[in-house]
Amino acid sequence: MADIPHFTLNDGNKIPSVGIGCWMGIPGGAERVYNMCLKALKNGYRLIDTANGYGNEKQVGQAVRDSGIPREDIYVTTKLPNNDHHRVQESFDESLRSLGLDYIDLYLMHWPQACISAVSMADPDAVIPPPGESPTFIETWRDMEKLLATGKVRSIGISNFSVRTLNELLPHCQVVPAVNQVELHPCLPSIELKKLCDDKGILLEAYSPLGTSGQKTTLLHESPIIREIGERLGATPAQVVLSWDVQRGTAVVAKTETESRMKENITVRGASNLVYSALTPNVLQNE
Numbered sequence: 001m002a003d004i005p006h007f008t009l010n011d012g013n014k015i016p017s018v019g020i021g022c023w024m025g026i027p028g029g030a031e032r033v034y035n036m037c038l039k040a041l042k043n044g045y046r047l048i049d050t051a052n053g054y055g056n057e058k059q060v061g062q063a064v065r066d067s068g069i070p071r072e073d074i075y076v077t078t079k080l081p082n083n084d085h086h087r088v089q090e091s092f093d094e095s096l097r098s099l100g101l102d103y104i105d106l107y108l109m110h111w112p113q114a115c116i117s118a119v120s121m122a123d124p125d126a127v128i129p130p131p132g133e134s135p136t137f138i139e140t141w142r143d144m145e146k147l148l149a150t151g152k153v154r155s156i157g158i159s160n161f162s163v164r165t166l167n168e169l170l171p172h173c174q175v176v177p178a179v180n181q182v183e184l185h186p187c188l189p190s191i192e193l194k195k196l197c198d199d200k201g202i203l204l205e206a207y208s209p210l211g212t213s214g215q216k217t218t219l220l221h222e223s224p225i226i227r228e229i230g231e232r233l234g235a236t237p238a239q240v241v242l243s244w245d246v247q248r249g250t251a252v253v254a255k256t257e258t259e260s261r262m263k264e265n266i267t268v269r270g271a272s273n274l275v276y277s278a279l280t281p282n283v284l285q286n287e
């Protein structure tokens with residue numbers, strides 16, 4: 001079974017470098033998540049990435065409990081939804097209850113933007129407060145910092161923060177976020193953000209690393225550069241992309257319900273830097 005490399009966070013906790021993502025798109029798919037997580041755990045995955053907004057925390061928690069794997073060996077991430085920025089503690093408790101777990105390994109602010117009324121950011125009726133209006137992401141982060149005292153969350157972090165929003169947040173932090181989870185792949189390397197996070201000791205975590213489901217996934221897989229590197233190094237296009245993330249020093253969560261792809265995706269080249277040095281010059285050239 002694959003031995004997954006870990007990264008050490010700025011709070012001393014360790015996070016597996018590769019995980020399974022549970023965003024099934026809109027709408028739903030919650031009923032498939034239980035099987036996906038169980039299958040992933042059986043195939044060596046130890047990091048599961050979910051969110052309140054994915055509507056499947058219950059299924060994730062059930063899979064963790066039914067897997068027979070000790071709780072402390074599994075890393076569970078969930079996220080504060082946009083419409084709960086004004087009620088962080090309550091929303092966190094709801095996530096804990098839905099998951100049916102005693103603690104959460106990593107709790108992320110899903111987006112910097114609070115949504116006053118709407119189920120999600122994609123809701124056409126979403127009301128987003130103007131910048132500076134309460135709750136700001138700074139206020140929300142302060143409430144997230146308080147969660148650490150409950151002992152029910154091991155690490156706290158953010159998601160979808162850019163260089164600009166991160167620079168706004170950092171001077172107000174008592175606790176520097178452990179992780180910033182953002183869209184990241186060779187077509188979107190976010191070089192400046194990576195540098196800022198490295199400087200501040202924040203681990204960047206890649207989401208939609210394969211280009212998400214649908215057309216964009218095909219784009220990454222069909223990229224001649226990625227294919228050529230894969231052929232040269234004996235790796236599939238997905239392995240090239242995911243190895244690039246890990247070798248670059250970013251954790252990565254990819255979603256797949258297909259067992260053969262789970263095995264493929266978790267077999268990253270953690271130790272050697274071959275993919276990174278082959279792919280990075282092309283990425284830089286294309287930026």
Ligand SMILES: NC(=O)C1=CN([C@@H]2O[C@H](COP(=O)(O)OP(=O)(O)OC[C@H]3O[C@@H](n4cnc5c(N)ncnc54)[C@H](OP(=O)(O)O)[C@@H]3O)[C@@H](O)[C@H]2O)C=CC1
Pocket residue numbers: 020021022023024049050110159160181182206207208209210211212213214217221238239253254255256257258261264265
């Ligand atoms: N913080 C945030 O705002 C966000 C977080 N995320 C997180 O990141 C996770 C991953 O991102 P996501 O957007 O789901 O997209 P991914 O980039 O992980 O792509 C998923 C798609 O790729 C396919 N796929 C997976 N592995 C392979 C492979 N080896 N070869 C070919 N195709 C493959 C899957 O198909 P199949 O399942 O059929 O095998 C699925 O269609 C999410 O599930 C979620 O946990 C995602 C978006 C935003």
Ligand SMILES: O=C[C@H](O)[C@@H](O)[C@@H](O)[C@H](O)C(=O)O
Pocket residue numbers: 023026051053054120121122123
């Ligand atoms: O994590 C995945 C994405 O962020 C997704 O949860 C959001 O874009 C969501 O569809 C929304 O509308 O807020």
